[in-house]
Amino acid sequence: MGAATTRAHIVEAADQLFYRQGYEHTSFAAIAEAVHISRGNFYYHFKSKDDILGAVIAARLESRQRMLKQWEAEEADPAGRIRRFVEIVVTNRVDIQNYGCPVGTLTTELAKLGHPALGAAGGLFTLFRSWLREQFTQLGHREQADALAMHVLTFSQGVATLAHAFYDEDFIHREVQRMHDWLGAYSAGTEGAAPVVPEDCAQADA
Amino acid sequence: MGAATTRAHIVEAADQLFYRQGYEHTSFAAIAEAVHISRGNFYYHFKSKDDILGAVIAARLESRQRMLKQWEAEEADPAGRIRRFVEIVVTNRVDIQNYGCPVGTLTTELAKLGHPALGAAGGLFTLFRSWLREQFTQLGHREQADALAMHVLTFSQGVATLAHAFYDEDFIHREVQRMHDWLGAYSAGTEGAAPVVPEDCAQADA
């Protein structure tokens, strides 16, 4: 098996485990077992556990960036793009109810650990924030664009946290509906333009 | 020093440390150092680390319950009580920006650890949820009371997570203002303006 392949397998397994069990709680042995390689062999591909975390964060960043690019390609209307973002919590409702938001929970954990990779993980939030800001700007709300972007992020983080805590799917749908109604006030003129969310958009967050 | 006093000191120190560093990341040695007692002496007061966690959760529950009771005593208007709840993120903005929400972060961590005390920690969420539901019911929104309570919780969790991630105080104030505006539609009678607004007219703010 090529080194690049093994490395990718490690990152993939670590990504899942960090998400489901947390970074600190995930041991080298656990990742090794998931990838079916020996513990000692890790250090041929990564020089430390923090190094794996860095690779995982980079992979998540790239993945989300790709997702956003695709949305831009598929959806001409900025309001439709924002709606897609809001729908993430529906698309990934199962994972979210089970494990929370991969961005929010990782950032919170790294902050508590005082981990140096906190800044890199925060880049995921910044990525979404900037992208949402751009969409609101295109909608003509240049002045409030950043505040509106933060409000949408607030929504998604709040929903993810509580859907996780209460394992409540109906709650997700209610809050998403509320958010769509709220967004209506900011996407005037494009009413009825874009229908909501194709089924295969997924691979999104959480 | 009395046993009860020492026990209280342990719980207090553990509470702080669990909040700031997380439960798993906080070692016995760290708590011992904070309380200035020896490691081995812990097991005279608690039979395990989980036992300390249980005491911390119980203490937090009692503390929050006391807080809510006091609000009920000081504030006759249910709308005012809800506003007090919303203001938590302002009152505790320093801690929230530094460490996030004590309820949300603990619940998330325990879920990832698969810790048996997850249910007990979830009781904190349930406490707030029930209390908020009661206030909305008293405001005459019996039907939607629970959904409205969950919406307020969503707000507070989202704000706490992002204020923590971005360390942004202005953001907190903006979201709180938005929330107060939204609440205005549901607190008829106290605020002057006020016809009842259907659930999906949440775009109160702009």
Added chain:
DNA sequence: GAGATATTAGGACAGTCGTCCTATGTGGTG
């Protein structure tokens, strides 16, 4: 096929963890 390189396996290492045991010290009661 031989040799060099890339990749893997498995154990040794020091450190830390939660837990437990036992001896020491304390304070109040007869």
Added chain:
DNA sequence: CACCACATAGGACGACTGTCCTAATATCTC
């Protein structure tokens, strides 16, 4: 003062952690 339950200290324990080292194996080049 002697006594005894309460409270504390400090170290020993096995298990686990991330890290590192070295030998064995696979893969590719000539």
